Amino acid sequence: MSWVLQGVSILGGPPTDVLVDGGVIAEIGAGLRGEQTLDAAGLVALPGLVDLHTHLREPGREDAETVETGTAAAALGGFTAVHAMANTDPVADTAGVVEQVFHLGRAAGHCDVAPVGAVTVGLRGTALAELGAMATSAARVRVFSDDGVCVSDAGLMRRALEYVKAFDGVVAQHAEEPSLTVGAQLHEGVVSAQLGLAGWPAVAEEAIIARDCLLAGHVGSRLHICHVSTAGSVELIRFAKARGIDVTAEVTPHHLLLTDASATGYDPVFKVNPPLRTRADVDAVRAGLADGTIDAVATDHAPHATEDKETEWAAARPGMLGLQTALPIVAGLGLAWSVIAERMSSAPARIGRLPGHGRPIAVGEPANLCLFDPAATWTVDGHALASRAHNTPYEGMTMTGAVVATFLRGEPTVLDGKLT
Amino acid sequence: MNRHLLSAADLTRDDALLVLDTAAELAAVSDRSVKKLPTLRGRTVVNLFYEDSTRTRISFEVAAKRLSADVITFSAKGSSVSKGESLKDTALTLQAIGADAVVCRHHASGAPHTLSRWVEGSVVNAGDGTHEHPTQALLDAYTMRARTGRLEGLRVAIVGDVLHSRVARSNVLLLATLGAEVTLVSPPTLLPLGVDAWPAETSYDLDAVLPKTDVVMMLRVQRERMGAAYFPSEREYARRYGLDAARMAALPDEAIVMHPGPMNRGMEIAAEVADSVRSTIVDQVANGVSVRMAVLYLLLAGGQTADQGRGGAA
Numbered sequence: 001m002s003w004v005l006q007g008v009s010i011l012g013g014p015p016t017d018v019l020v021d022g023g024v025i026a027e028i029g030a031g032l033r034g035e036q037t038l039d040a041a042g043l044v045a046l047p048g049l050v051d052l053h054t055h056l057r058e059p060g061r062e063d064a065e066t067v068e069t070g071t072a073a074a075a076l077g078g079f080t081a082v083h084a085m086a087n088t089d090p091v092a093d094t095a096g097v098v099e100q101v102f103h104l105g106r107a108a109g110h111c112d113v114a115p116v117g118a119v120t121v122g123l124r125g126t127a128l129a130e131l132g133a134m135a136t137s138a139a140r141v142r143v144f145s146d147d148g149v150c151v152s153d154a155g156l157m158r159r160a161l162e163y164v165k166a167f168d169g170v171v172a173q174h175a176e177e178p179s180l181t182v183g184a185q186l187h188e189g190v191v192s193a194q195l196g197l198a199g200w201p202a203v204a205e206e207a208i209i210a211r212d213c214l215l216a217g218h219v220g221s222r223l224h225i226c227h228v229s230t231a232g233s234v235e236l237i238r239f240a241k242a243r244g245i246d247v248t249a250e251v252t253p254h255h256l257l258l259t260d261a262s263a264t265g266y267d268p269v270f271k272v273n274p275p276l277r278t279r280a281d282v283d284a285v286r287a288g289l290a291d292g293t294i295d296a297v298a299t300d301h302a303p304h305a306t307e308d309k310e311t312e313w314a315a316a317r318p319g320m321l322g323l324q325t326a327l328p329i330v331a332g333l334g335l336a337w338s339v340i341a342e343r344m345s346s347a348p349a350r351i352g353r354l355p356g357h358g359r360p361i362a363v364g365e366p367a368n369l370c371l372f373d374p375a376a377t378w379t380v381d382g383h384a385l386a387s388r389a390h391n392t393p394y395e396g397m398t399m400t401g402a403v404v405a406t407f408l409r410g411e412p413t414v415l416d417g418k419l420t
Numbered sequence: 421m422n423r424h425l426l427s428a429a430d431l432t433r434d435d436a437l438l439v440l441d442t443a444a445e446l447a448a449v450s451d452r453s454v455k456k457l458p459t460l461r462g463r464t465v466v467n468l469f470y471e472d473s474t475r476t477r478i479s480f481e482v483a484a485k486r487l488s489a490d491v492i493t494f495s496a497k498g499s500s501v502s503k504g505e506s507l508k509d510t511a512l513t514l515q516a517i518g519a520d521a522v523v524c525r526h527h528a529s530g531a532p533h534t535l536s537r538w539v540e541g542s543v544v545n546a547g548d549g550t551h552e553h554p555t556q557a558l559l560d561a562y563t564m565r566a567r568t569g570r571l572e573g574l575r576v577a578i579v580g581d582v583l584h585s586r587v588a589r590s591n592v593l594l595l596a597t598l599g600a601e602v603t604l605v606s607p608p609t610l611l612p613l614g615v616d617a618w619p620a621e622t623s624y625d626l627d628a629v630l631p632k633t634d635v636v637m638m639l640r641v642q643r644e645r646m647g648a649a650y651f652p653s654e655r656e657y658a659r660r661y662g663l664d665a666a667r668m669a670a671l672p673d674e675a676i677v678m679h680p681g682p683m684n685r686g687m688e689i690a691a692e693v694a695d696s697v698r699s700t701i702v703d704q705v706a707n708g709v710s711v712r713m714a715v716l717y718l719l720l721a722g723g724q725t726a727d728q729g730r731g732g733a734a
């Protein structure tokens with residue numbers, strides 16, 4: 001089925017028609033015709049968004065999210081590809097598990113699912129998982145991460161960085177020096193002191209980033225830093241990039257928007273790892289995203305069952321939903337559309353080595369697209385989101401900007417803001 | 421007053437003084453042979469104790485019973501609480517019982533806040549994790565006022581494990597509200613990062629602080645902190661931060677010594693100090709009942725005066 005997107009603004013440019021046919025962008029110009037027409041006046045076309053950091057929870061916690069519901073949320077959020085984190089049960093540390101997740105993604109059909117492989121067996125941080133088997137499996141794993149836990153052993157991290165070079169992989173580090181975060185609940189500072197919650201110090205993140213950048217430089221490997229949350233981390237990555245170290249980094253929408261002051265009422269919906277930081281940190285990660293020190297926005301979409309969040313703070317699991325609110329939050333930061341496209345699509349697709357995603361909107365390119373209405377407003381309701389879980393920190397908040405349509409290889413997965 | 425007492429910061433200066441004055445009035449009643457008041461007859465007070473604390477639990481029980489409330493105690497041992505029932509389910513049970521007040525002691529900071537979102541009755545924080553213990557601060561302020569005659573301008577040193585102390589947090593907030601001058605004295609490892617934002621001075625040097633102190637409050641130091649390298653040994657802790665007879669002699673003549681209990685005699689406080697005439701430790705226990713009566717009374721019987729309450733109109 002061919003589609004004409006009528007009067008769409010490509011990356012904020014002048015209105016034009018875009019003809020999508022045969023899974024690719026067939027023509028761009030005025031007065032185009034197709035079998036179906038979508039009135040896209042006022043809508044901005046972005047390349048389909050790519051998430052480097054999604055927790056789909058399947059296998060293991062299907063009560064919180066499944067590949068089906070999580071990818072539905074992704075499509076509704078404008079994503080055409082997500083990287084499914086490895087901390088499932090069983091852990092995605094074998095070719096069998098990553099292929100299972102990959103095939104579940106195919107079957108659901110809402111967006112592409114690129115499984116992330118665990119770096120170490122069982123995320124235990126002691127022995128390398130069979131990274132090569134995952135890389136050569138049907139899932140073509142390129143991103144490896146023990147996310148949720150840090151690969152804290154420096155020697156093992158060095159070996160992982162080296163080993164994945166053989167198949168152009170990258171290690172995505174959850175930077176958290178564990179001896180500095182025993183029992184940690186909230187960013188260590190004024191708010192944690194007041195609330196009597198054990199502090200999660202910025203230095204626990206920064207120390208690992210510094211170490212791993214030096215390791216990556218030493219062995220000439222690619223390194224990716226998950227969910228950068230502190231001003232110091234941004235400085236360190238800036239320094240490493242200036243030294244020519246091949247490091248990339250992501251930041252989450254919540255670290256771009258929220259601060260540790262949100263924790264004052266002890267509502268665990270605001271509990272996340274790494275924790276929400278201070279206003280100065282928010283300003284620094286925004287600046288880092290704007291100047292390219294931080295390459296990508298990644299959601300760290302982390303669904304949790306109600307009973308894991310309706311509890312006292314210390315007993316709650318860390319993490320929050322993010323897929324359906326990511327683009328409105330980032331669009332509110334005042335970045336150019338071309339920069340948003342780079343940070344939310346092109347860069348994550350490059351880092352994850354996903355051919356066909358994050359491409360320019362140009363004739364002959366794959367028709368992976370997100371159509372966004374920057375003027376629409378809507379109120380966040382956790383129960384109305386597509387995820388099985390409801391743990392959004394933005395409950396009741398008015399968002400400006402809404403995803404109207406998403407196209408995956410020329411076929412709409414979302415039309416009129418609803419799943420097709 | 422707010423509906424709940426979750427933090428000492430919930431109390432304005434007028435609220436706090438009202439609690440202290442009401443406690444004084446109720447203490448006078450407690451001295452009579454008939455100790456019971458009918459004020460909270462027909463009201464239900466639930467003591468929900470997730471953490472063993474015999475002294476605080478008994479203090480609240482006695483306080484509620486002296487006001488003629490029906491008292492139900494759920495404690496960590498031998499109830500559904502110990503069998504892993506969630507706080508949410510316990511809250512729903514308390515709601516079904518029709519608890520007018522829930523006195524909550526919990527090992528997790530903020531648990532009483534969480535509970536207060538799920539129950540209609542008043543929630544009183546009886547100590548939550550490493551956060552706060554507001555009724556302890558009220559009874560401490562009551563004791564200070566009773567012994568020294570004032571709170572405004574009173575120089576109070578709080579000594580010990582400030583990082584993990586709910587007593588210290590509540591005392592700092594309440595004493596600042598009441599115009600006292602607080603100095604926290606602690607090894608650097610046991611002061612929270614972020615303490616600069618508190619309305620208190622800090623010092624690492626107990627000997628320098630003692631001569632300028634009207635009230636010295638010794639915090640309990642848990643021996644397991646040593647294992648986590650907060651300090652090298654009990655002996656070294658006692659040498660640098662323990663209050664022994666020699667240090668007590670450096671205090672001004674009228675100064676008093678407080679401890680929220682239970683004490684580690686020989687560690688943060690020497691036996692001869694704990695048992696000296698300066699010590700208010702026994703007073704604190706007695707005052708605890710009066711202050712908790714006042715809190716329950718003010719939260720549950722609202723704006724009426726204690727005299728009206730005596731008519732049983734509540």
Ligand SMILES: [Zn+2]
Pocket residue numbers: 147148149174226227273274
């Ligand atoms: Zn992580």
